[in-house]
Amino acid sequence: MAQKEILKSIPSGWFAVCFSHELLPGKMLSRVFNENDIVLFRTKQGVASALDAYCPHLGAHLGHGGTVKSNVLQCPFHGLCFNTNGNCVSHDLNSTKINSWPIQEVDGVIYLYYGHQKEKPSWEVPSILKRGSWGAPVFFTYIDLKTHPQDWSENAIDFAHLSYLHGFKSTNYDFKMATKGPYFKIGYHFKSDFKPLGIKIEISDVKTTIESHGLGCAVIEVISESIGMIACQITLPTMTTIGKLDLRVVGFADTKHIEKLNPLLKFVPQKWLNKIIAKSVLKVYLKNIEQDIDILSNRTLVDKLTQLPEDGPITEYRKWTKQFYQ
Numbered sequence: 001m002a003q004k005e006i007l008k009s010i011p012s013g014w015f016a017v018c019f020s021h022e023l024l025p026g027k028m029l030s031r032v033f034n035e036n037d038i039v040l041f042r043t044k045q046g047v048a049s050a051l052d053a054y055c056p057h058l059g060a061h062l063g064h065g066g067t068v069k070s071n072v073l074q075c076p077f078h079g080l081c082f083n084t085n086g087n088c089v090s091h092d093l094n095s096t097k098i099n100s101w102p103i104q105e106v107d108g109v110i111y112l113y114y115g116h117q118k119e120k121p122s123w124e125v126p127s128i129l130k131r132g133s134w135g136a137p138v139f140f141t142y143i144d145l146k147t148h149p150q151d152w153s154e155n156a157i158d159f160a161h162l163s164y165l166h167g168f169k170s171t172n173y174d175f176k177m178a179t180k181g182p183y184f185k186i187g188y189h190f191k192s193d194f195k196p197l198g199i200k201i202e203i204s205d206v207k208t209t210i211e212s213h214g215l216g217c218a219v220i221e222v223i224s225e226s227i228g229m230i231a232c233q234i235t236l237p238t239m240t241t242i243g244k245l246d247l248r249v250v251g252f253a254d255t256k257h258i259e260k261l262n263p264l265l266k267f268v269p270q271k272w273l274n275k276i277i278a279k280s281v282l283k284v285y286l287k288n289i290e291q292d293i294d295i296l297s298n299r300t301l302v303d304k305l306t307q308l309p310e311d312g313p314i315t316e317y318r319k320w321t322k323q324f325y326q
């Protein structure tokens with residue numbers, strides 16, 4: 001597929017549609033997801049579900065006036081009720097059903113799976129929070145960016161721009177891109193200026209690992225042994241309509257060894273430090289994102305790459321992305 005065609009195509013995979021705290025029990029949200037109008041609702045018992053938005057009776061949009069009644073969503077027009085699988089349970093209409101979307105809730109994020117043939121997902125997004133002793137996450141959302149998930153995710157492995165646009169110093173690979181089905185992983189290190197507690201410090205040993213889970217979830221783990229900090233950002237680009245995406249970011253940190261930065265910090269409750277560091281790292285990351293936005297919103301994808309020696313593995317990345325298109 002020509003690269004320009006990709007910008008008009010929908011990739012398969014898991015994509016975030018909201019944060020868990022935005023969909024409390026008994027609540028409903030409307031979203032546009034990959035050109036589909038959908039509604040999300042959470043039963044009073046806490047089960048989250050995503051259905052196509054239009055009622056099969058006479059076409060009301062369930063997100064406009066629909067209500068969650070115990071464990072079903074009720075249409076505002078004539079009262080049909082649908083369970084979390086999309087089955088009509090209020091009237092004797094056994095075969096009446098709304099399409100329900102595969103859904104996964106992990107690390108405070110609700111993901112839906114998009115399959116070109118409505119196939120079931122064969123893989124999942126893993127929990128990153130369960131892997132370590134992280135502090136509470138912080139959340140951020142940009143809406144309506146004019147770019148594509150593939151284009152956005154390519155930014156993470158575009159090494160040449162890290163130093164030129166974002167000012168990273170001495171960027172070098174720790175390990176090259178390794179792929180396995182819908183996942184890839186890559187590691188590099190760099191030097192950075194950072195102001196964790198309002199004090200500017202230069203960190204000479206920032207190690208970064210990027211793990212991508214399809215095109216909708218990139219996990220960026222940042223470790224500095226010299227200041228005893230690990231921070232993580234989960235970056236979640238989701239196409240709404242072709243040419244537009246919402247970008248969500250979750251940030252968290254582990255500051256168990258942060259007394260390396262200043263011994264007095266061991267007297268500060270770790271819960272606070274985790275939150276402060278997570279917010280500081282997220283702030284730096286969002287500043288980088290803001291430097292990217294205008295460029296990515298107005299770029300095209302060229303087919304014949306002009307390679308610079310310092311470029312990242314863009315060819316390998318694009319080869320890996322082919323699996324997400326028909």
Ligand code: FES
Nearest residue numbers: 055057058075078
């Ligand atoms: S349109 Fe939904 S019940 Fe009639």
Ligand SMILES: [Fe+2]
Nearest residue numbers: 155161288292
């Ligand atoms: Fe960038």
